[in-house]
Amino acid sequence: MPLSPEDKEIIIDFVNEGQQGLERAEGNLLKIEEAVAGRGEIVGEFIDELFRVFHSIKGSAGFLKFSLITRLTHHAESLLDHIRKHHTLVNKQHTDILLEVCDELSRLFDYVKQHFSESGFSGNFENLIARLETLTSALKTSGDLTGTPREEHPAEAKRSSFNLKEFEITDDLIVQFVAESTELLDALEQDLLKLEKEPAKQEFLESAFRALHSLKGNAGYLNYHDIAEVTHQLETIFESARSHELHLQPKQVSLILKIVDFVRAAVLNLAEGQSPAIPGKLGLIDLMKEMIPQPQPAAQSEQNDTKRIAPDAQKKDEHKLNQALTQLEAPQTSAKANEMVRVDVQKLDRLMDLVGEIVIAESMITHHPALNLSESEELEQAVAYLQRNIRELQDIATSMRMIPLNGLFGKMRRLVRDISLKKEKKVELEIVGGHTEVDRSIIEHLSDPLVHILRNAIDHGIEPEAERVAQGKSAAGHLVLRADRVGGEVWIEVKDDGRGLDKEKILKQARKRGLVNENKQSLTEEEIYNLIFMPGFSTAEKITNISGRGVGMDVVKKNVEKIRGHISIASQSGRGTTIRLKIPLTTAIIDAMLLRVSDTIYAIPILDIRESLRVHKQQVMDLIDGQEIIKVRDEIIPVIRLEQLHNLQAGVRAIDEGIVVVTQTQQQTVGFWVEEIIGQQQVVIKPVPDYLGRLEGVSGCAILGDGNICFILDLAILIKLAETIKI
Structure with missing residues (x-):
């Protein structure tokens, strides 16, 4: 049967939650692997977290009847359960196979997201399950993989001191948990109210169970034990109701609603910075256990198919609950619980588009001739007030699309681990x-x-262990992945302590491949390093399955330039290399300098402009092919004529009759001859309309306040044009 939109939404939510869980699991596995390799310690709390992730995925997959996911997570859960219950030391074989499980589940989640079904997926499930069974059986038999009964490891008697900063409970995590829990409790409450009227309605039972299962998993992940234990017991009640072992009565539903109030109060306490403890928790759990049918003798079971609360028991239970309620001082406000809501990405994109249109409209108003002729002070104040509020609206809309780099950086930890194993190198990754x-x-x-x-x-920079030790370095290479906010940019650095770049080798290889103009005798250090970004460049003596074909760094440069970013390199022989990416916070709206050539207006991002100047005739030189260059402070700069590039109807004028705007990216410099600099303005980037055709060196356009269109120059393309100039 075709799935309904509601069913598809449930599956998408399941996949998203599962993928988030896998990211946490993978991060924990890598931390455990590092701890085990360093000290041989068992890290119990992280094993518990891994168990919770697989258990949560298994439960949701079972509910949605995804049998492949259910089977694989069940066997992974079994291995982890044996490790945590029997205090078995974790070894590399365990972490390796669990990482493979994460990879296989990730591929399957992607498949399910596209097809809403496991059917047709071909993977490595059976092999993984067989290996997991073998490992678990070996542990059950001997306590470890050697076949020898083991004694308790001294490290097991103490909690691991391993520092796991990235998994601390931050304020952001708490805010997110409160917001999500509030949504789940609201949905659960609505289901309970419906169940009170129709206790046997399966649809409401299923929905309530899902909400409780998600809430329990989230609380367990953050170690909010009271919430997790109470919701677990509530989940058990609904599991019994789903399997028809228990027939909920309206009065029972009423009691459950009161218990849910306890959970909500604990969440609100957390929102207020207080402990999420639930007073009278044990009494509540006992009360819920009494609601679940207990196994009965066969003779009795025919007479009493389901357990019902007798009137006296009901009064007793309500009395116990009322006693517990008097001990609870629940906050009466839910302000903080609503600080975070989930918003569809398409709505955010649409909001950003509308903000862009508002910025354009504001520009039209502020640059309207009628406003300039007005002498009304009140009108000027109103316009200034409008501008301030639009800027604030723009900042808020931009911030709503901002997400932390933690997720992306966490994935790099797995990459470093896998590549270092393939290259048989010890590499430590530090994330800042x-x-x-x-x-x-x-x-x-x-x-x-x-x-x-x-x-x-890892492949070229960091040396093999023996070479590092011989040089007096640590046996393990050190990589630092760092991000910092600098003004309107984010700087991302990758720093290694390897052998550094070999300038002579790079230059020799570049000349051999014809990537350097033979007429240019001297290159700066930066220019030599930037040669590694040339297409096809590689100094690798041997092509491997990791690198050596000369395509990787070219891809780096192209992708960074796509988002109007810059990349730079610093290196010291024998000390290491640092590669820095400078990227804008957003690409939707930029600060640009507006320039006029003939009747056409161009825009160049302010961050790309080095200087603007008028040149004298003696600074201008013409090459044989007619290309113009200027000499500024002993630097040769090629000049691009936009009127020639875009066939503008304008008479050719001498360079000294206009202005040269000098731009610089990647230590590559090029000048643009313009007739006039209009001024700085914030512009909203839009695609070039189809009717204008393809304009070389133009990445987009913007609508100005007077309704005219300006073209935003793509410096990466234009600099490539300048690189063809034979200097």
Whole structure:
């Protein structure tokens, strides 16, 4: 049967929650692996967290009848359950196979998200399940994989001191938990109210069970034990009702509603910065256990199919509940619980588009000739007030699209682990500033550059262990992935302590491949380093399955330039290399300088402009092919004529009759001849209309306050044009 929109929405929610759980699981596995490799310690709390993730996925998958996911998570859960209950030391074989499980589940989640079904998915399930069974059986038999009964490891007697900063409960996590829990409790309450009228309605039972299961999993992840234990017992009640072991009565539903109030009060306490404890928790749990049918002798079971609360018992239970309620001082406000809500990404995109239109409208008003002729002071104040509020609206709309880099950086930890194992190198990755936020559209373009940079750092930069030790370095290489907010940009650095870049080798290889103009005798250090971004460039003596084909760093540069970013390199021989990405916070709205050539207006991002100047005739030189260049402070700068590039109807004028705007990206410099600099303005980037055709070197356009269109120059393309100039 075709799925209803509601069913599809449930599956999408399941996949999203599952993928988030896998990210947490993978991060924990890598931390455990590092701890085990360093000290041989068992990290119990992290094993518990892994167990909760797989258990939660299994429960939801079972409910939705995804048998493949259910089976695989069940066997992973069994292995973890044996480890945590029997205090078995974790080893690399365990973490390796559990990471494989995460990979397989991730692929299947992607498949389910597209097809809303497991049917047709081909994977490595059976092999993984067989290996998990073998590992679990070996542990059950001997306590470890050696076949020898083990004694308790001294490290098990104490809690691991391993520092796990990235998994601390932050304020953001608490706010998110409160918001999500409030949504789940609201939905649960509505289901309970419906059940009070129709206790046997399966649809309401299923919905209530899902809400409780999600709430329990979230609370368990953050170690809010009271909430987790109470919701677990409530979940058990609904599980019994779903399987028809228990027939809920209206009075029972009424009691459950009161218990839900306890949970809500605990969540609200958390929102107010207080403990999420539930007073009288044990009494509530006992009360709920009494609601669940107990196994009875066969003779009695025919007479009493389901357990019902007798009137006296009901009064007793209500009395116990009222006693517990008097001990609870629940806050009466839910202000903080509503601080976070889920918003469809398409709505955020539409909001950003509308804000852009408002910015354009504001520009039209402030630049309207009638306003300039007005002498009304009140009108000027009103316009200034409008501008302030629009700027604030723009900042808020932009911030709503911002997400932290933690998720992306966490994935790089797994990448470093896998590549270092393949290369048989010891590499430690340190992540700094993962909380830094960027626009969600930018994160999509950062994954590939970081993958290539880290891969090259491990493959080419960091030396083998023996070589490092011989040089007096630590046996393990050190990688730092750092993010910082600097003005209107985010700077992302990848720093290694490897051998550094070999300038002579790079230059020799570049000349051999014809990537450097033979007429240019000297190159700066930055120019030499930037040669590694040339298409097809590689100094690798051997092509491997990791690198060496000369395509990776070219991809890095292209992807960074797509988001109007810049990339720079610093390196010291024998000390290491630092690659820095400078990317804008958002690409939707930019500060630009408006320039006029003939009747056409162009815009260049302010961050790309080095200087603007008028040149004298003696600074101008013409090459044989007619290309113009200028000499500024002993630097040769090629000049691009936009009127020639875009066939504008304008007479050719001498360079000294206009202005040259000098731009610089990637230590590459090019000048643009313009007739007039109009001024700085914030512009909203839009695609070039189809009717204008393809304009070389133009990445987008913007509507100005007077209704005219200006073209935003794509400096990356224009600089490539300048690179063809034979200097």
